Amino acid sequence: MIADYAQSNTLMKTLKSIILIIFIFTISGSPILAEGDAGQGSVFLLGVDARALGMGGAFVAVTSGASSIYWNPAGLGLLDKTEVSLLHITLWEDTYYDFVGIAYPTLNFGSFGIGAIRLGTNNIIRRDIFNQPGPSFDNNFSQYTFSYGATFPLFLKGGLNFKILNHNLDNRTATGFGLDLGILATPTNYVSWGFNWQDIIEPELKLQTTEENVPSNLKAGIKLSHQFNNQSILVAFDIDKTRSRDIKIHAGGEYGLFETLFLRGGFDRDYATLGLGIFYNFMQADYAFKFQNDLGNTHRVSLTFKFGTSVSKRREVRLERELQGKTQALQTEKGNKVKQFLKEGENFEFKKDWFKAFISYQKTLAWDPENSVALAKVDNLNQKLYQAKQPKTEIEINSLLAENYLKVAQEYQNRQEFNPASILIQQAIKLEPQNQKVLSLQRQILKSQYDKILELERKGVEFYNKGNYAEAILAWNQIIELDSTHLAAKSNINLASAKIKLASYLKQGIEYFNAGDYSMAEKQLNLTLSIDPKDQTTQEYLQRVRARTAKKTTLEDLKKDSEIWKIYQEGLSQYQQGNYQEAIDLWNEVLKVYPNNENTLRNIQQARARLQKKP
Structure with missing residues (x-):
C-alpha cells in the first residue's frame, strides 16, 4: 500500500511538471498551442508590481514609478524620487516570477531605469522513454531592460526601453533584443492616457534549430482619478493587443484612505483580481490575488522604496547655488577688471602717458563707479592733461577723450556688457554732447539692452508658466543686472521664489503627513499658508492633519x-x-x-x- 501511494505521488508530480512546461511554453510563444488566440505572446505577460496586478493590469496610464520600466517607460517622466521596486510571485512546483527595478530622476535629462524580470522553473524531472527519472534540469526566461523617460511640452511624457531577452533550457541558450516606445499624457490632475508599444523591434530567440520571434504588443489605456478630503478614487481601463492575437481587456480601480491604505480590484483578461496596499513613510507594500481556476489561484507581493531628495527640493538647492555662483562670479569678474585697469593706469602713469592713464582709470570706474583710487586719479590726471597742453585746445582734449571712450564702449557693446558700455558712453557725452557717433552708439546700446530685457522677460514668463520657477528667476535676475530699477523683474523674482518655497513646504508637509508625523506636517503646512493663505491643497491637508489629531x-x-x-x-x-x-x-x-x-x-x-x- 505504501508503494502504491509513493507511485501515485510520483505520478502526480510528473503530471504537474508536464502542465508547468506547457504553461511556460504557451505564454512564451511556443507553437504548442498555435491555433486561435492561444498562440504567441510574451513570456512576461504577468507584468510587474502587485499594485498594478491588483488592478487587473490596467496600468499604462497610471504608472509613475520604477514599475514604469515594464508598464510604460514614459511614466518615468513623473518620477520625483529615486525608487526601487521588488516583486515576487510563487506559481506552481518550483516556478517563480520575480522583478527588480530601480529608477532615478535627474534634474535636466529625464529619468533612467534598469529592471530585470525572471520566470523560471527549477528541478524539472527528466524522464526517459520508460518514464524513469533522470537528472533534473531548469527552464528560465530573463529580461533585462534599460529605460529612459522624460517630460515634453503639452503635458506629454515619452519613454524608450532597450531590452535583452534570454532563454535557458537545460544546456541550451538563446538571446534576443527588443525595443519599446511609450507615451503618457497628463492634461489634468483627474485624467491621463497613454500607450506602450512593446517590442517594436521583435526579439528573436533561437534554441538550436527552433527559432521564434516575440510578437509586438500594443497597450493603450486611460485613467480617471479624484481626491477629496481623506479619500481618493481611481479607475483605469486598458486594451492589450498582441500581434496575431485577439484584443484583451484590463480594467481596475483603487480606493485610497488617508493616502495610507489602498483597496483594489480588477479584471485581468479573463480573470478577476483583488489587491491591498499600505504606504508608510518611504515604503509601500502591495499584495494582489488572482483567481485562476485552471492553473490555480496566485498570490503576488511587491515592495516599493522611495528615498533620496525630491526633484523639486534638488532644483531649489541648485537654484540657490546657481544664484550664489553667479553673484560670486560677477563679483570676481568685477574685482579682476578693477585690478587690471588700475594696474594698467599705473603703468601708463609711470611712462608719463597721462592720456592713456586717464582712459584706464575711467575703465576702472566703468566697473566700479565708487572706486576711491580711480576717482582721485581721474581728478588728478584731468588737471595734468590741461596743464600739459599737448593738444592745443580744450576742445581737442575732449575730442580725444570722447573718441577713446567711444572705442572702449563699442568693445563692451559687442560683448553685450551693457552696463560698463553705458557708463563710458555717458562720460563721452559729457565731453562732446553733440558728437553724432557717440549719440548713435548710445542709441544702439539702449536698443540692444531693451531687446535683451524683452527676450529675458519672455523667457522668464515662459519658464514660470511651465512651472520652471528656478529658470524663471535666473532670467529675471539677468534683467536686474541690466536694469537695477526694473520693478516687474524684482516682483516676479519674489513671486517665483515664493512658489518654490510653497512647493517645498507643501511637499515636506505631505511627506510628514504620510509618515504619520502630524505635528511636523502641520508646521510645514502652516509655512505654506503663510505664503499663500488660499492654497486649496494646503488647506485640505491641514484639515486631514486636524482630523487625525x-x-x-x-x-x-x-x-x-x-x-x-x-x-x-x-x-x-x-x-x-x-x-x-x-x-x-x-x-x-x-x-x-x-x-x-x-x-x-x-x-x-x-x-x-x-x-x-x-x-
Whole structure:
C-alpha cells in the first residue's frame, strides 16, 4: 500500500511538471498551442508590481514609478524620487516570477531605469522513454531592460526601453533584443492616457534549430482619478493587443484612505483580481490575488522604496547655488577688471602717458563707479592733461577723450556688457554732447539692452508658466543686472521664489503627513499658508492633519459656541447666495477652532465641488 501511494505521488508530480512546461511554453510563444488566440505572446505577460496586478493590469496610464520600466517607460517622466521596486510571485512546483527595478530622476535629462524580470522553473524531472527519472534540469526566461523617460511640452511624457531577452533550457541558450516606445499624457490632475508599444523591434530567440520571434504588443489605456478630503478614487481601463492575437481587456480601480491604505480590484483578461496596499513613510507594500481556476489561484507581493531628495527640493538647492555662483562670479569678474585697469593706469602713469592713464582709470570706474583710487586719479590726471597742453585746445582734449571712450564702449557693446558700455558712453557725452557717433552708439546700446530685457522677460514668463520657477528667476535676475530699477523683474523674482518655497513646504508637509508625523506636517503646512493663505491643497491637508489629531465634534458643539455658530451660519448664507469661496473661507475659520467637525468638513467639500462647476 505504501508503494502504491509513493507511485501515485510520483505520478502526480510528473503530471504537474508536464502542465508547468506547457504553461511556460504557451505564454512564451511556443507553437504548442498555435491555433486561435492561444498562440504567441510574451513570456512576461504577468507584468510587474502587485499594485498594478491588483488592478487587473490596467496600468499604462497610471504608472509613475520604477514599475514604469515594464508598464510604460514614459511614466518615468513623473518620477520625483529615486525608487526601487521588488516583486515576487510563487506559481506552481518550483516556478517563480520575480522583478527588480530601480529608477532615478535627474534634474535636466529625464529619468533612467534598469529592471530585470525572471520566470523560471527549477528541478524539472527528466524522464526517459520508460518514464524513469533522470537528472533534473531548469527552464528560465530573463529580461533585462534599460529605460529612459522624460517630460515634453503639452503635458506629454515619452519613454524608450532597450531590452535583452534570454532563454535557458537545460544546456541550451538563446538571446534576443527588443525595443519599446511609450507615451503618457497628463492634461489634468483627474485624467491621463497613454500607450506602450512593446517590442517594436521583435526579439528573436533561437534554441538550436527552433527559432521564434516575440510578437509586438500594443497597450493603450486611460485613467480617471479624484481626491477629496481623506479619500481618493481611481479607475483605469486598458486594451492589450498582441500581434496575431485577439484584443484583451484590463480594467481596475483603487480606493485610497488617508493616502495610507489602498483597496483594489480588477479584471485581468479573463480573470478577476483583488489587491491591498499600505504606504508608510518611504515604503509601500502591495499584495494582489488572482483567481485562476485552471492553473490555480496566485498570490503576488511587491515592495516599493522611495528615498533620496525630491526633484523639486534638488532644483531649489541648485537654484540657490546657481544664484550664489553667479553673484560670486560677477563679483570676481568685477574685482579682476578693477585690478587690471588700475594696474594698467599705473603703468601708463609711470611712462608719463597721462592720456592713456586717464582712459584706464575711467575703465576702472566703468566697473566700479565708487572706486576711491580711480576717482582721485581721474581728478588728478584731468588737471595734468590741461596743464600739459599737448593738444592745443580744450576742445581737442575732449575730442580725444570722447573718441577713446567711444572705442572702449563699442568693445563692451559687442560683448553685450551693457552696463560698463553705458557708463563710458555717458562720460563721452559729457565731453562732446553733440558728437553724432557717440549719440548713435548710445542709441544702439539702449536698443540692444531693451531687446535683451524683452527676450529675458519672455523667457522668464515662459519658464514660470511651465512651472520652471528656478529658470524663471535666473532670467529675471539677468534683467536686474541690466536694469537695477526694473520693478516687474524684482516682483516676479519674489513671486517665483515664493512658489518654490510653497512647493517645498507643501511637499515636506505631505511627506510628514504620510509618515504619520502630524505635528511636523502641520508646521510645514502652516509655512505654506503663510505664503499663500488660499492654497486649496494646503488647506485640505491641514484639515486631514486636524482630523487625525482632534476629537470629532457635532453641530451641537458649534451651537454651544455663539461666536463660532454665527460664523458657521454666515457661511451657510454665503453658500445659499452662490458665494462658495466666501463660504469656504468662513468655514475654514470654524475649523481652526473645531478642526474635526463633520458638518463643516462636508460643507466645504460640497462648496468646492460647486466652485469647480461654476463658470
